[in-house]
Amino acid sequence: MAIEIKNLNHIYGQDTIFQQYALKNVNLTIEDGEFIGLIGHTGSGKSTLTQHLNGLLKATDGDILYNGESIYREGYSMKTLRSKVGLVFQYPEHQLFEVDVFSDVCFGPKNLGLSQDEIETRAKEALDLVGLDESFYKQSPFELSGGQKRRVAIAGVLAMKPEVLILDEPTAGLDPKGRDDILGLVEKLHKEQNITIILVSHSMEDVAKYVSRLVVMNQGEKVFDGTPKDVFRHYKELEAMGLAAPQITYVVHALRARGIMISEDVTTVEEARDEILKLWRK
Amino acid sequence: MLRDITLGQYYPIDSVLHRMDPRTKLFGTMAYIVSLFIADSLPVYAAAALFLVIAIRMSKVPVKFMVRGLKSIVILLLISVSFNLFLTPGTTIFKIGFLQMTWEGVEFAALMAVRLIFLVLGSTILTLTTTPNQLTDGLEKSLGFLGKVGVPVHEVSMMMSIALRFIPILIEETDKIMKAQMARGADFETGNLIQKAKAMVPLLVPLFISAFRRATDLAMAMEARCYRGGDGRTKMKPLRYENRDRVAYAVCFVYLAAVIGMKIIL
Numbered sequence: 001m002a003i004e005i006k007n008l009n010h011i012y013g014q015d016t017i018f019q020q021y022a023l024k025n026v027n028l029t030i031e032d033g034e035f036i037g038l039i040g041h042t043g044s045g046k047s048t049l050t051q052h053l054n055g056l057l058k059a060t061d062g063d064i065l066y067n068g069e070s071i072y073r074e075g076y077s078m079k080t081l082r083s084k085v086g087l088v089f090q091y092p093e094h095q096l097f098e099v100d101v102f103s104d105v106c107f108g109p110k111n112l113g114l115s116q117d118e119i120e121t122r123a124k125e126a127l128d129l130v131g132l133d134e135s136f137y138k139q140s141p142f143e144l145s146g147g148q149k150r151r152v153a154i155a156g157v158l159a160m161k162p163e164v165l166i167l168d169e170p171t172a173g174l175d176p177k178g179r180d181d182i183l184g185l186v187e188k189l190h191k192e193q194n195i196t197i198i199l200v201s202h203s204m205e206d207v208a209k210y211v212s213r214l215v216v217m218n219q220g221e222k223v224f225d226g227t228p229k230d231v232f233r234h235y236k237e238l239e240a241m242g243l244a245a246p247q248i249t250y251v252v253h254a255l256r257a258r259g260i261m262i263s264e265d266v267t268t269v270e271e272a273r274d275e276i277l278k279l280w281r282k
Numbered sequence: 283m284l285r286d287i288t289l290g291q292y293y294p295i296d297s298v299l300h301r302m303d304p305r306t307k308l309f310g311t312m313a314y315i316v317s318l319f320i321a322d323s324l325p326v327y328a329a330a331a332l333f334l335v336i337a338i339r340m341s342k343v344p345v346k347f348m349v350r351g352l353k354s355i356v357i358l359l360l361i362s363v364s365f366n367l368f369l370t371p372g373t374t375i376f377k378i379g380f381l382q383m384t385w386e387g388v389e390f391a392a393l394m395a396v397r398l399i400f401l402v403l404g405s406t407i408l409t410l411t412t413t414p415n416q417l418t419d420g421l422e423k424s425l426g427f428l429g430k431v432g433v434p435v436h437e438v439s440m441m442m443s444i445a446l447r448f449i450p451i452l453i454e455e456t457d458k459i460m461k462a463q464m465a466r467g468a469d470f471e472t473g474n475l476i477q478k479a480k481a482m483v484p485l486l487v488p489l490f491i492s493a494f495r496r497a498t499d500l501a502m503a504m505e506a507r508c509y510r511g512g513d514g515r516t517k518m519k520p521l522r523y524e525n526r527d528r529v530a531y532a533v534c535f536v537y538l539a540a541v542i543g544m545k546i547i548l
Contacts, residue, residue: 056461079467087465095462097487107484111467142491156466 002164002196003030003053003085008062010048010220022048024220026062030164030198035190037207037228038200040217041242046200047090049217050166053198054078054085083112086162090169092153093146101127101144101152102137108160126159127152129193130185147178151185158189164196165189171206183210204232208246208267216243229265248272293410297342298526300411304420306527310337311408313534317541318397318404323548326541327393330400333537338403341411351406352399359398366391414446423521429512436512444500452493459488 010023023045030036040046051057052064055071055078064071071081089095098104105123114122127136130151136144141152150170157165167186171179187210190197201207207214207228214231216224218241224231231238235245235253252266262279266272299307314333321327338345372386409417422439429435460470463484470481 051461054465056464079469082465082467087462089458089462089465092462094492095459095466095484095488097484107463107468108466111469160467 002032002034002067003028004065004068005029005049005052006063006065008049008052008064009060010045010052010057011060014060021220023052023059026220026222028215028222028225030196032163033190033194033196034213035187035197035211036199037211037214038198038217039202039204039207039214039243041202043219044217044241045220046217047168048220050087050168050198050200053164053166054082054087056082056087079112083108083160084162085164085166086157086160088154088157088165088167088170090172092157092170093141093149095156096141096149096153099140100138101132101141104141104152105155105159108156112160122159122161123155126155129158129189130155147174147181150174150178150182154182154185162195164198166198166200168200169202170199171201171203179206186210202243204238204244205246208232216241228267232267233264291409292413293341293343293347295342297340297411299337299341299407301526302411302530303521303523303527304412304416305424305521306523306530307408307412308417308420308424310530310534311405313538314404315401317538318400320541320545321397322393323544325548326544327396329537329541329544334400334403334407337407341407343407343410348403348406348410352402355398355402359395362398363391363395366394415443418443418446419517419521434512436515440512448493448496451496452489455492456485456489459485459492 005026005028008023008026009021012018012020012022026045026049038046038050048057052059058072066081066084069076071078096104098107102123105126106119109119109122127133132148132151132155136148136152141149144152154167154170165186170182170186174182183206186197186199189195199207199211211228214224214226214228215222216231216238223237223241224234232245232249235249238245246267248266248269248271252262252264252272255262256264260279262272262275266275314330317326317330317333321330338348367383367387368381370384370387370390372384375383375385375388377383412420418439421442422435425433425435425439460468464470468481468484470478470485473481
């Protein structure tokens with residue numbers, strides 16, 4: 001049990017005309033080693049929720065437990081929490097500021113007050129994980145390509161050795177190749193480093209392939225929580241929220257409507273291919 | 283955390299004041315400020331207070347929201363009040379060292395404080411009921427005559443409206459970058475002055491870069507839509523006076539005349 005969210009509420013601009021409910025009574029438990037997709041339309045509260053998990057925003061009401069301990073407890077160290085729960089913001093390359101890639105990645109571990117040796121080891125490890133070799137270390141982060149910048153920014157968070165990694169729309173603004181690279185990297189981090197991953201996205205298509213659990217947010221509330229195939233069964237409701245199920249879901253349902261009884265639990269193109277071949281051979 | 287700035291913030295509701303032509307509101311504000319500066323007796327202040335209360339009621343903006351804008355002038359207010367209190371010559375109440383408090387000082391300080399508060403509240407009504415764009419439109423039109431003597435009125439007002447438009451964007455951006463660096467363990471609150479200044483680097487560098495990026499993008503987008511400055515440019519929503527504006531002008535003139543009249547008679 002890594003993170004437990006209990007009856008979380010958040011109101012922006014309380015008691016003014018601008019008052020707005022961003023989160024309404026959210027309950028969620030995230031286990032160690034899970035790979036979760038957090039899906040929602042723009043303004044559904046998904047980014048607000050993630051900023052609560054490392055204490056950047058304080059809940060109006062409710063509680064969050066990290067490894068069984070309330071993060072709102074008096075004297076709880078937010079700094080430690082933020083090193084344990086790494087948050088990669090949307091367009092993280094906008095936070096780069098150092099003269100070279102290596103120093104930028106060092107910023108996080110340096111803030112943790114580690115020794116110089118440890119800082120450099122961690123920075124090297126992190127850059128290694130995101131697939132940037134030594135030739136990049138002394139380059140200015142501003143001269144890299146979009147995808148490379150994003151890797152540097154992700155390495156900056158990884159260098160703090162988080163137990164939970166939250167990525168807010170990590171593929172926004174990248175080309176298909178860059179998108180697949182980043183998602184592949186996230187999958188690798190989950191498998192090899194055993195980091196708990198929360199992948200925030202508005203695109204089902206992106207996450208369906210990777211995650212083992214989907215949480216769907218709409219207008220500040222958690223509406224669905226389950227395996228991708230469970231959630232995609234509600235594809236009509238998802239559509240009403242402005243979210244679409246992966247295209248393959250529509251293909252499967254269209255086939256079923258025509259009497260080709262392919263399994264409803266198909267969520268990826270590969271699974272659909274196998275299922276169709278199975279039916280074909282019968 | 284940075285969203286609590288009210289000075290110069292538009293309050294989006296519907297009221298007579300909100301619908302009024304920005305030029306009318308500009309004139310009203312100017313008339314009000316002039317009246318405050320010629321005010322030197324209690325009846326004039328009373329008239330100004332009445333004018334203010336009516337304007338606030340008409341704007342339908344909650345008083346609580348307006349008063350919040352006063353927080354920003356508290357220090358200025360304290361300084362000016364204490365200067366007036368202790369440095370005005372007259373009948374002494376008591377004396378500490380070279381500082382002496384006088385009856386004239388008390389009177390003067392009180393009037394000064396009221397004047398400052400009225401001034402800020404009055405101009406806050408203008409910005410709370412007028413969007414930045416309306417405001418610059420109004421300014422551009424009102425100051426159009428300066429164009430004849432070579433002042434680039436349109437360009438200046440365009441710069442102003444862009445600057446105003448970018449304030450909330452940059453505030454939001456600052457908030458975002460601050461959070462992103464805090465997620466990497468940055469600390470903006472503790473430490474001495476030098477440490478705090480150093481802690482700003484990870485915030486300011488990305489902020490400047492993004493401001494420049496936004497500026498180039500905007501310039502590009504404007505040129506792509508053939509923007510070449512003010513010559514021959516027409517408005518989608520030209521400013522036009524309605525009956526309520528004529529009434530408002532009349533009220534302002536009557537108020538100004540009354541204030542000047544009181545000044546001469548009293």
